[in-house]
Amino acid sequence: MLIAKPRSTDLANAAPTEEPLPVIGAEEIEPRFRAVVGRGGERRGIRLERIYWDGLGRMSSAGKMTTSDLVHYTASQMPESGNLASLLRVLSLKWALRRLDAVEDVASMANLNAVIQASPSPTILLTQDKKIHLFNDPFLSMLRQRLPLGDTAQLTRSLRFSIDTQIEQAITTLNLNRGKTLNTGFSIGVGTQSMRGQVNLALAPTHEKSMLIGYISRY
Template identity: 85%
Template sequence: MLIVKPRTDALSDLEPIEEPLPSIDAEEIEPRFRAVVGRGGERRGIRLERIYWDGLGRMSTSGKMSTADLVHYTASQMPESGNLASLLRVLSLKWALRRLDTVEDISSMANTNAIIQASPSPTILLTHDKKVQLFNDPFLSMLRQRLPMTDTAQLTKGLRFSIDTHIEEAIATLERNKGKTLNTGFTITVGTQTMKGQINLALAPTHEKSMLIGYISRY
């Protein structure tokens, strides 16, 4: 059973998630030697840990250039007393952090709220701990239409929202099937009044917690 305390000002209501630090394998800290040959035939021998080679590979793909070109670009910025391997490590991490900042901006709760508010159909955001975090005006209009009460505060107070699928199971299913949606039934109860319908669930594009956006398709 999902206890609904719908609020449109709930953007800062989520508690931060404490993520465990990743473990490090011995092979991951062992530097790997590669000979990189530039366009002019200049050969450079570089030793970097695997994670930095992976980072340089992603940078190269994103920039539509070869790793050799990326190394040449980095070497051209290196001061006389600089160390190319160190500079490549810094460049790789700086690029990764900038990409992370971009992704976190896009997947912020503010943007998720904008997606929900832009939906023309009744839409809610369900958290992993079984709470309705956000909702839009069409959702509130649906409640007023199907569960008529004179007082909006009375309508939302004690309102209960349940789905026919366990929310943990729904999240796991959608995480296994990226880009898919899951249709299931829902029930809303306020006092002695009840309404049922169908809801389409999708993984919310957020990084704070695993959450679901629910688009009510029939009621």
């Protein structure tokens, strides 16, 4: 079984973009009291910040259980000298981190490369700074067919790629229309030669930074 290696016009990985830290509102840090009644009628009064109640709610929905059942489960694991509210905070964060790990694994650059390599049509990964970060063999075959210049390294090094729609605008449009694609024109130039065609753009399923997958539909 042949595993395709990532193809990239960028020899060095781009520096990771810095994500701004979230702003914390005053109402978010104020503990909220709730009375939780278990199946046996046992009543527990719990004070937690809103974000933890939100986390427990998402855990309950994912596990198809009530928040009361979740609190009862947590209480059953609590040592005699333990604090139920603290244990619920730890459980909520641990569940969120486990979900984050799973999402980041699925949305990794390695998996994204596999999606691009599996496409039978010429396909690229386009960064927000207008660079082709990954491409597949059909894309390279298209270039060799239409722009027969030198070896692969020379071809990709001098490649100029642009789309008729501003990349920032394309990303904004696709973010506002989740599940949709955007068709636009493109142009490729190498030296004095050039070609035009149509490309279908979709948001790349990656958490690292905003990128577009481009499926060449006509050239």
